[in-house]
Amino acid sequence: MQFRKLKLSGFKSFVEPAELRIEPGLTGVVGPNGCGKSNLLEAIRWVMGENSPKSLRSGGMDDVIFAGTAQRPQRDFAEVVLDAYSADGEELQVTRRIERGAGSAYRVNGRDVRAKDVALVFADAATGAHSPALVSQGKIAAVIAAKPTERRMMLEEAAGIAGLHVRRRDAEGKLRQTEANLARLEDLMAGLD
Numbered sequence: 001m002q003f004r005k006l007k008l009s010g011f012k013s014f015v016e017p018a019e020l021r022i023e024p025g026l027t028g029v030v031g032p033n034g035c036g037k038s039n040l041l042e043a044i045r046w047v048m049g050e051n052s053p054k055s056l057r058s059g060g061m062d063d064v065i066f067a068g069t070a071q072r073p074q075r076d077f078a079e080v081v082l083d084a085y086s087a088d089g090e091e092l093q094v095t096r097r098i099e100r101g102a103g104s105a106y107r108v109n110g111r112d113v114r115a116k117d118v119a120l121v122f123a124d125a126a127t128g129a130h131s132p133a134l135v136s137q138g139k140i141a142a143v144i145a146a147k148p149t150e151r152r153m154m155l156e157e158a159a160g161i162a163g164l165h166v167r168r169r170d171a172e173g174k175l176r177q178t179e180a181n182l183a184r185l186e187d188l189m190a191g192l193d
Ligand code: ATP
Pocket: 011, 012, 013, 031, 032, 033, 034, 035, 036, 037, 038, 039, 040, 063, 064, 065, 066, 067, 068
């Protein structure tokens, strides 16, 4: 997967709509301390489905919405749009929007989808919100110190098989439900004899 463009509106310090084109090759983001460089990486994580307040340096989910300053009132929503090319070269647009007190909604290529669907899009592409491809400040030491099980999860994500675990859990759930239905059916049939 190749990321092409990131659009932010009302996300953290990006109160005005902002657009960042990500050209092939190396992209550097430079600026003084506190200007929002890390917020850009967090916007990428967030649109990919990140929900951990710790990863987003926030207390709650609404904290990603512009909180206002002495000069500007707070915003009621935040939106991040990520344009990418999928591994097959297809155009992909993922949107996440959060409204204060109302939670998040996702769209993929303009269609409303569940958070789970977005997680699968990125998990299969080995670029999930927890992907080791996204390294934030201080994370190198954490990777080195990771327990073997955590490191295995990172490797699975890097190998693009993390999505299979989600599908396996779904399939196991369906199997259990079907077995319960079957047992119930057998009980009913026994009652008919
Ligand atoms: P450094 O170089 O110090 O790591 P940085 O360029 O990575 O800094 P960030 O950490 O991305 O900067 O941005 C921090 C800024 O974002 C702070 O000024 C903080 O007040 C602002 N900020 C974070 N969340 C919000 C929010 N919800 N509303 C408004 N501003 C916010």
